[in-house]
Amino acid sequence: DAGVIQSPRHEVTEMGQEVTLRCKPISGHDYLFWYRQTMMRGLELLIYFNNNVPIDDSGMPEDRFSAKMPNASFSTLKIQPSEPRDSAVYFCASRLQGADSGKNIQYFGAGTRLSVL
Amino acid sequence: SQQGEEDPQALSIQEGENATMNCSYKTSINNLQWYRQNSGRGLVHLILIRSNEREKHSGRLRVTLDTSKKSSSLLITASRAADTASYFCATDARHSNYQLIWGAGTKLIIKP
Numbered sequence: 001d002a003g004v005i006q007s008p009r010h011e012v013t014e015m016g017q018e019v020t021l022r023c024k025p026i027s028g029h030d031y032l033f034w035y036r037q038t039m040m041r042g043l044e045l046l047i048y049f050n051n052n053v054p055i056d057d058s059g060m061p062e063d064r065f066s067a068k069m070p071n072a073s074f075s076t077l078k079i080q081p082s083e084p085r086d087s088a089v090y091f092c093a094s095r096l097q098g099a100d101s102g103k104n105i106q107y108f109g110a111g112t113r114l115s116v117l
Numbered sequence: 118s119q120q121g122e123e124d125p126q127a128l129s130i131q132e133g134e135n136a137t138m139n140c141s142y143k144t145s146i147n148n149l150q151w152y153r154q155n156s157g158r159g160l161v162h163l164i165l166i167r168s169n170e171r172e173k174h175s176g177r178l179r180v181t182l183d184t185s186k187k188s189s190s191l192l193i194t195a196s197r198a199a200d201t202a203s204y205f206c207a208t209d210a211r212h213s214n215y216q217l218i219w220g221a222g223t224k225l226i227i228k229p
Binding site for chain 1: 209
């Protein structure tokens with residue numbers, strides 16, 4: 001398996017533009033997580049899905065952020081309009097649910113480094 | 118809010134020395150995990166220790182867990198330059214619906 005795939009790896013945009021980040025989880029994984037990482041705030045959970053359904057979006061900072069998971073193999077995180085304070089590295093991670101807690105391991109993509117000018 | 122807190126925030130040692138990082142957490146857990154993040158990369162799972170375990174080994178890694186003190190430590194023996202990375206602990210807290218709660222990380226630098 002190729003692992004969690006995120007695109008693009010880098011995104012530079014101007015304030016006010018729409019940004020769409022993409023994620024392909026590991027096949028067969030039924031949980032998908034979107035995180036944001038900054039020096040100031042560390043790793044923050046934005047939203048997570050189970051079987052394509054959003055379970056907890058309490059970490060989404062504002063209405064400018066939205067996430068979708070139309071099928072088991074694809075998710076998007078959209079920021080509209082983008083602002084300079086959205087500059088961060090955004091990670092997608094997936095996980096296989098299991099009664100055995102040993103399966104609660106998250107697999108991360110390489111991240112998208114977003115710069116909003 | 119983050120449950121795990123690592124210390125030290127940064128650690129710089131000579132190659133070949135042992136590196137020890139600590140993690141404290143607040144609530145009851147199912148397990149505790151350690152992840153590594155190389156510069157510009159995603160996090161990679163290193164090792165998981167369950168709440169009923171006290172110590173676990175994987176290669177040059179040794180993890181201990183003290184649930185009475187709500188703390189864990191990660192020991193990397195015979196460090197190598199390639200171990201330079203940030204290390205994060207993450208707790209799988211009970212009643213968390215399997216979310217992981219992340220610490221702020223320890224930045225480890227191995228000097229050749």
